[in-house]
Every structure is written in structure tokens, then in C-alpha cells.
Amino acid sequence: MSAMSYDLRGLKCPLPVIKTRKKMSSLPSGATIRVETTDPLAGIDIPHFCNEDGHELIETERTESGHRFLIRKR
Incomplete structure (x- = not known):
């Protein structure tokens, strides 16, 4: 499975969720x-x-500077 990478490092709440959505x-x-x-x-x-949106959160990983999430769209 090839996932698209989306770099939202440096953004503060609520921008990561807004941009991901x-x-x-x-x-x-x-x-x-x-x-x-x-x-x-x-x-x-x-x-x-x-x-809330019904997407599958496949993986959550803590990184040195934050988090990495692997999400499958419903």
C-alpha cells in the first residue's frame, strides 16, 4: 500500500485537522x-x-518531534 505523505509539521491546532480533512x-x-x-x-x-468522519486510523506513531498517522479514507 502506497500512502501519500502530507507534512503538517509546524502547524498548531486546529490547522492539522482542518488541512487533513x-x-x-x-x-x-x-x-x-x-x-x-x-x-x-x-x-x-x-x-x-x-x-467522527468514519476514516480508518491504521497506525499512530510518536516521532521525535510529534506524531505520524496513517489514515485510510472511507
């Missing part, structure tokens, strides 16, 4: 996206966004 709206169903963030709240906000 907008990017995902342009993707076909079943597409995967790997989101990189440095915002500490993204660890809560991105999983909540996936749950």
Missing part, C-alpha cells in the same frame, strides 16, 4: 495518507477526526 476530501475512497505533525494536540485531534 480538506486534503482527504479530494482523495478517492480507500486512499491512504500519512500525516506528519508536531502539534502535541494532534495525538488527540487526528484520531477524533478519523472517528
Whole structure:
């Protein structure tokens, strides 16, 4: 599975969720996206966004500077 990378490092809440939602709206169903963030709240906000919008959160990983998420669009 080849995931599109989306670098949102340096952005503060609520921008990572807003930009992820907008990017995902342009993707076909079943597409995967790997989101990189440095915002500490993204660890809560991105999983909540996936749950609310029905996307599959495949993987969450802590990185040296923040979080990395692998999401599949519903």
C-alpha cells in the first residue's frame, strides 16, 4: 500500500485537522495518507477526526518531534 505523505509539521491546532480533512476530501475512497505533525494536540485531534468522519486510523506513531498517522479514507 502506497500512502501519500502530507507534512503538517509546524502547524498548531486546529490547522492539522482542518488541512487533513480538506486534503482527504479530494482523495478517492480507500486512499491512504500519512500525516506528519508536531502539534502535541494532534495525538488527540487526528484520531477524533478519523472517528467522527468514519476514516480508518491504521497506525499512530510518536516521532521525535510529534506524531505520524496513517489514515485510510472511507
